[in-house]
Amino acid sequence: MLTAGDTLMSVHELRRKAGDTTEKITINLGVVDLGQIDLLVQEGFYSNRTDLIRTAIRNQLASHAEVVRETAARKTFVLGLQHYSRSDLEAVQAAGQVLKIQVLGLASIADDVSPELALATIDSVVVLGAFHASAAVKAALADRIH
Secondary structure (H helix, E strand, C coil): CEECCCCCCCEECCCCCCCCCCCCCCCCCCHHHHHHHHHHHHCCCCCCHHHHHHHHHHHHHHHCHHHHHHHHHHCCCEEEEEEECHHHHHHHHHCCCCEEEEEEEEEEECCCCCHHHHHHHEEEEEEEEEEECCHHHHHHCHHHEC
16 A cells, blocks of 8 residues: 555645645634734734734744654655646556555645546545545545545
């Protein structure tokens, strides 16, 4: 069985660039915390609430970066961006193998991958971050996505 880090796939370190996709999340904050955020925005420390929240999250992630790297390596996660093209999956199928996709970041499956090819080549999907694939592929893999 192949894992996401095996040599058939190309791995790219995920770095923020203009135009990168983002995911929307919703958080609940107490009114006192929200008031403090608004005060810092009003005083010009941050351009808006989102700017403060992103900065706080990045600071926390930076302070735990070593733990994230060690855990990702121990659990054999690909850290960053992992894309699976139709030709990647056809090569896996031709080799008689199946994939266990484990990504911390973004995993994507090309739009021209059929649900049948995905089912034949993907044993399981674990993504901490975002998983992009066609609706048909996601539906076919629904019981394999954890």
